[in-house]
Amino acid sequence: METLLLNKSDFADFADLAESLDIDRLRPHILAAQRQRLRPLLPDGLTNELLRLVAAERAADLASPAPLAFPWSTLRTKAVAVVASAAMARYMPFAQQTAVSNGFAVKTSQYSQPADGRDLARQANIYDGEALSYEVSLTKWLRANGSEFGTFYPVASPCCGGPAAGRAPSVVVQGIRRPDENYPSFYRR
Numbered sequence: 001m002e003t004l005l006l007n008k009s010d011f012a013d014f015a016d017l018a019e020s021l022d023i024d025r026l027r028p029h030i031l032a033a034q035r036q037r038l039r040p041l042l043p044d045g046l047t048n049e050l051l052r053l054v055a056a057e058r059a060a061d062l063a064s065p066a067p068l069a070f071p072w073s074t075l076r077t078k079a080v081a082v083v084a085s086a087a088m089a090r091y092m093p094f095a096q097q098t099a100v101s102n103g104f105a106v107k108t109s110q111y112s113q114p115a116d117g118r119d120l121a122r123q124a125n126i127y128d129g130e131a132l133s134y135e136v137s138l139t140k141w142l143r144a145n146g147s148e149f150g151t152f153y154p155v156a157s158p159c160c161g162g163p164a165a166g167r168a169p170s171v172v173v174q175g176i177r178r179p180d181e182n183y184p185s186f187y188r189r
Contacts, residue, residue, distance in 0.1 A: 003051040004030050005038070005076075005083050007058070014084040014130075015092070026091055033086035037131060038079055041138055046152040050075060071148035078141055081134040089127035 004027065011018040011026075039047060053072055068076060106115050146153040 002031055002034070003055045005034055005051060005054060006030055006080055006087070010080050011084055011088075014081070015088055026087060029087040029090040030083060032090060033083045033131075037082055037086040037135065041082070041135060041142070042079070043153060046075075046149060049152055050079065071145060074141070074145075075149075078134065078138040082131055082138055085127050085131035085134055089124045089131055092123055092127060 008018065008021060008023050011021055015021060034047075042050070050072065053068055054076065057068065103114065103117075106113050142153065
């Protein structure tokens, strides 16, 4: 069984009424967010060590766990932000919905009304955008503080270049426009 990076109290900063969330229903979404959003950002060794430290912290004493040391505590805080937002993007749009034979329905009282797919997409988009912002923040922080993690995070050495990219570069899309007379002929096609 995989270790969850989050517990119910970690959602307090990322969800309204976090105390009403069901951690058993959230578990598959948290695990998927850890696999799909956190693993591409952190090397496997760093992720495994972070999850091991979190599991040890929880096992030590649930009433007052010992806080993690400096770089690990900050890494956990930034990773929790990514995983919590990504898990809420997967969970929240469908949390108040009921699956029916021809789609999803919103249960208002004893009656149901069809759910609009655009509303579900908007709800997911809000949390997904936050997760992306937290991913960027975590990546920048790791570039600046990666040396704090020793062998768990590869740092650039001056003689051998930088570490391998954590994510494949995206394709740059340029707008199509009319040829302009001010541009040289090799730009016009």
